Amino acid sequence: MGWFADALGPFRGFAVTLRQMTRPRVTTSYPKEKREKPQRFHGRHILNRYPDGMEKCIGCELCAGVCPARCIYVRGADNPPDNPVSPGERYGFVYEINMLRCIFCAMCVEACPTEAITMTHLFEMSTTSRDDAIYTKGELLVEPDGTPNHPQEPNRLIDVNELELGSGWMRATAPGGRAAFEGVVGWTPSATHSELPAELGQSGDSAELADEAGGSS
Ligand code: SF4
Ligand code: SF4
Secondary structure (H helix, E strand, C coil): CHHHHHHHHHHHHHHHHHHHHCCCCCCCCCCCCCCCCCCCCCCCEEECECCCCCECCCCCCHHHHHCCCCCEEEEEEECCCCCCCCCCCEEEEEEEEECCCCCCCCHHHHHCCCCCEEECCCCCCCCCCCHHHEECHHHHECCCCCCCEECCEEEEECCHHHHHHHCCCEECCCHHHCHHHCCCCEECCECCCECCCCCCCCCCCHHHHHHHHHHHC
């Protein structure tokens, strides 16, 4: 019988190949196809603006202070009274993140009092030099329409469709620290393009939440 098993050997190999060919594919043809990211995916940062174009960053340096990897450098400056860059007294004059050090923990996002810094679903950050991995303010700050710049090619806008597909970030703490929001997740539009739908079991109705907060204060 040994000779029979030997004769079947190659066919057994083909059977394995055939079985694999009929199984559903688990890989995608990246970069032509991009897989949908989880809602809480932590991709590259952006610095946001208000709808009127003003910068949200007030140069407070809280993000730099909280960063466990010490990869953020911020230098604030006084707003010019006749042409303020941000609401309030100061703005982020210098803002840099060293992406080679970043561990994508989003502590900076949590610490920011104005939601100036958020994380997107954009993840393509490969560079050919260490210097290019340091994202400067010009690269982090979104365009007036909320579209991020491409870091290595400033002013080359990211494909908006791609951003809308993958755009997302969620603040895990109550907005403003108001008691009525305790345990309630607040939803923040990412890159000023979209508001994320609520996850299962969470309310995404901000008007309802605001009513509740107003009623209890
Ligand atoms: S995501 Fe974490 S490591 Fe990266 S810049 Fe923010 S705080 Fe620092
Ligand atoms: S990004 Fe936020 S935490 Fe960081 S300096 Fe600007 S306002 Fe402050």
